[in-house]
Amino acid sequence: MKTIGVVTSGGDAPGMNAAIRAVVRVASGHGIRVLGFRRGWGGVVANEFMELTPRSVSGIIQLGGTILHTSRCKECETAGEQEKASENLKKNGVEGLAVIGGDGSMRGARAMSKTSGIPMVGIPASIDNDVYGTDETIGFDTAVNTSVSEIDKIRDTAVSHDRIFIVEVMGRQRGFIAAMVGLAVGAEATLVPEVKYNEEVLLNLIKVNEAKGKKSAIIVAAEGVGDTRKIAEDIEKGLGLEARLSIIGYAQRGGSPTARSRFLAAEFGNRAVELLLAGNGNRVVGIQNGRITDISLEESCNNKKPMDLSILQLARVLST
Amino acid sequence: MKTIGVVTSGGDAPGMNAAIRAVVRVASGHGIRVLGFRRGWGGVVANEFMELTPRSVSGIIQLGGTILHTSRCKECETAGEQEKASENLKKNGVEGLAVIGGDGSMRGARAMSKTSGIPMVGIPASIDNDVYGTDETIGFDTAVNTSVSEIDKIRDTAVSHDRIFIVEVMGRQRGFIAAMVGLAVGAEATLVPEVKYNEEVLLNLIKVNEAKGKKSAIIVAAEGVGDTRKIAEDIEKGLGLEARLSIIGYAQRGGSPTARSRFLAAEFGNRAVELLLAGNGNRVVGIQNGRITDISLEESCNNKKPMDLSILQLARVLST
């Protein structure tokens, strides 16, 4: 094996740069050349790349975003574009590709592997934590901590004004971020797409809390639960209490990765190169029960990651 | 003088607790008792207060929010309520009141001083920086830095995705936060209520930047400029470019105060007590041209704080 490629795809996540660095340095240590394709699959289709050496990934471990840039490329899903991408990879001698991204990127990797026959290894990096086959994705811990810091600040205002806050966090269709954030900030309630929103239950909870002397509340809601503005209105109308909405926005995607996100980036990048070297393509690396593992790309794409609802229950007990 | 009162009113601002601490400890040093009224003017009307000693303000210098809680109290503006508040102050022997808050609180202090005849000293604390008579309010520097940290993170995503971001910051009807934030993050454009929004100028600027090779942009917009969602749409429709809106919400109001906000809290609290001791009531303390000063409450309430637009111009030159 002489040359591999690396690409970051889909939404960016903190730690993608640390993962690029890991792939490049581990590969270089084995005498393998690394090509970094720019702007996700779009760059593979357009044949835009740069050679990455140990020196060119220097000083990036702590940076958010991705030096390779990224994109969500709708057009890349057509057969014609995939053919083009496949030809480019072959033309450049790419014998394996490390694909850093979320669940959409894993599906892209599967499609591309079928078109090109080139072994792909997926490195799960997504703040949403929604890749099947890993307990945690690169960037998840950072996004959670960014939200927790923000909400700790919002709590100051909530308490000072005896006010209720709905705080919307990211996570697309899943509640992983919301659940962990809700537990960590001591939210009075946590709303996730995996559990149907019940206005009556929520309003009752707030009433019970009020009776106990809790005049302010933080309700963490995943973006996937739908219109969070309506929830604030439900509270205002239903209970006659002041409720404000605050949306923790794109800051969750950026910022310097936490130690844990960097640790996963290092381990995942290392395992990905090892797999490619061993001719063990079409895998997705991950961490399961505290151990670095890998499963087949097919299995990762065909399954929906389950969510453990017990931490929601624990959060509820702890916010009494 | 034996007893003074202290109250935090209006929106909370980081550094209010440091200001309460300063008032209490300076007053105590002069043998004066301090009563802390709760929940702004509402607590004065309801006669809710606690005695504050040097020990009871221990460990609060670094906390956001206000241990006295605060409120915006519409009812308190009626003559009847003001009469009640006035009686409570007299009944408790309050010979002077330090009012910590924004421009609305200064107007409240003026009204209350007229009703009660008790000397009031205003301590400007507001993230909006909109109190006439001080170059800077307690909390402004903290809110600016919170926004800057957030936008530094959003920049990661903007660059990685070659995308344009509109970032809405607070400031109510004024652009002080936006202007300083725009300069500090190197925003490609900064929109403030003091300058009329011109769609054509903004779109042209983005086009010129694109021609220079700038593929991402951060546009900082004060909430006072109106519907920021529309600005994102203007860009998407007018230029066919991806533009996202991110609203830096209530986190700007909270969090641990910066050194500068704590410094102002210490100086303002100290000056406020000195003024009350000297029988010099109905003043608003401030910092002007680097010096701790005070002006009459009347003058502060009757004037609108001017905004220096030159930093917008400088920001524009620097973002080329």
Add this chain to the structure above:
Amino acid sequence: MKTIGVVTSGGDAPGMNAAIRAVVRVASGHGIRVLGFRRGWGGVVANEFMELTPRSVSGIIQLGGTILHTSRCKECETAGEQEKASENLKKNGVEGLAVIGGDGSMRGARAMSKTSGIPMVGIPASIDNDVYGTDETIGFDTAVNTSVSEIDKIRDTAVSHDRIFIVEVMGRQRGFIAAMVGLAVGAEATLVPEVKYNEEVLLNLIKVNEAKGKKSAIIVAAEGVGDTRKIAEDIEKGLGLEARLSIIGYAQRGGSPTARSRFLAAEFGNRAVELLLAGNGNRVVGIQNGRITDISLEESCNNKKPMDLSILQLARVLST
């Protein structure tokens, strides 16, 4: 079971307050009264305690330190003092005790359980991560992230001055903090007590790096490796290069806990109360392979936690 006690002992760790909150609220949910003993074992000996209710642990989840205060109590190890402590626990009707602390505190719990016959459950909280029976202690992730943030800043100066920095981190006799920090900051070398320091190897590594064009370096050293000043001198004398020492001090012990430290605090506190309720005393809770577990206090005290040296090897490969 009507009453349990909770105590924080040994060095403080971020997340201890979140653990106290968890113990109190879970126990209260089962109708059990909780007594919080102050200043570690010293407070048990002196019978200093306060009743903790769900309201009295409100607003502490995000605070560093411990509201119960803590101490390292040498005298408490004598039979006489233990007898006194034992009597106090019984006198107050304490039927189980949650002991939050590091490995020293676990040994204290074992001794106290023998003297008093009262079931003890250990909750591992220590920045050092040195408790046998858990892959991670409460506070470890926070301390690691604090160090990583500091070193990211030091890297600015190291690069700007083309200079070598030795950065000493905490961890007492163990290298857990250093190993994770070294990986996360991309340290050129990481020195831990578990691996004998070899001056020649270190100097050679720096020379090789220099030849590759690396003019600055970060060397992370655990305090347990001994005199770090000497290492800086070794480099200056041996290589004629400028080397500075920076000691990341007590800030590592404090600060707001990360989401992960709060998560562990919630889970450990919950499990500890469950164990006491089930009459299952003299256990140490923990997280092993991603699952909340518990082992016997005896086993925890009699074993030394092993350290996985593979992340040091990975860090070395990644810093080439």
Add this chain to the structure above:
Amino acid sequence: MKTIGVVTSGGDAPGMNAAIRAVVRVASGHGIRVLGFRRGWGGVVANEFMELTPRSVSGIIQLGGTILHTSRCKECETAGEQEKASENLKKNGVEGLAVIGGDGSMRGARAMSKTSGIPMVGIPASIDNDVYGTDETIGFDTAVNTSVSEIDKIRDTAVSHDRIFIVEVMGRQRGFIAAMVGLAVGAEATLVPEVKYNEEVLLNLIKVNEAKGKKSAIIVAAEGVGDTRKIAEDIEKGLGLEARLSIIGYAQRGGSPTARSRFLAAEFGNRAVELLLAGNGNRVVGIQNGRITDISLEESCNNKKPMDLSILQLARVLST
């Protein structure tokens, strides 16, 4: 005027990059070419430079350190080396030089201006805040806030252990950082080189505090006061209390600049180019009483910046 140079010299300070960016973009706006010399005066002597365009200073506003690198160059003070530097500047057509650094760099600029006859403008950037002619240097506010954040964390441990901490901050021979930090963290005592250390006064203060019920204390000490370890020992020996020393090290020099440090960088860089354009060389820019100003390089070099001791007194009153 066609070409100017820019150099960063002496110790690095957060905001140097923002200042480089400001110089380059303002100059470019006037059609002037900018050469960036590397590694301080050493790079001028060695004729190491790169042309800086608006694009090459993109994405650096938020970065600590200096992309031009810096050094303290002892040899550069010899006549021979200065002659070489002077020739290099002339050979490259440099008609004016912006020198970003502390008081040593200002003296270097004066010497170089005499040797070369080329107009120099000093931009004060130093965490120590010790340049005469400006109330505040670029980087000072950042270093202060970094220390304040650290000490807020140390306070957690100090309170939890009822312990006294001496915290040493930077500032070389001056107490500017210590004084502002001491006020902002609510230090029980602040030791600066400008006020002679008096063991008796310090010990007495701690005794008085203890009598008031203050069991922990933070004593902020500037590095310029000398052996801080001895102060900890004085307390342990003199009072029999536990006292720990924590040194806030090089992290103070690095990290992302605060909004205020970036604001000064923008304003100073802008004024520096304006002065060079106006043929107004050998000046030092600054902020005085809230206004951007400039004084002669000679005056700046010949005077020692005075320190206002009143904030030490205020800090003392506030920590009672």
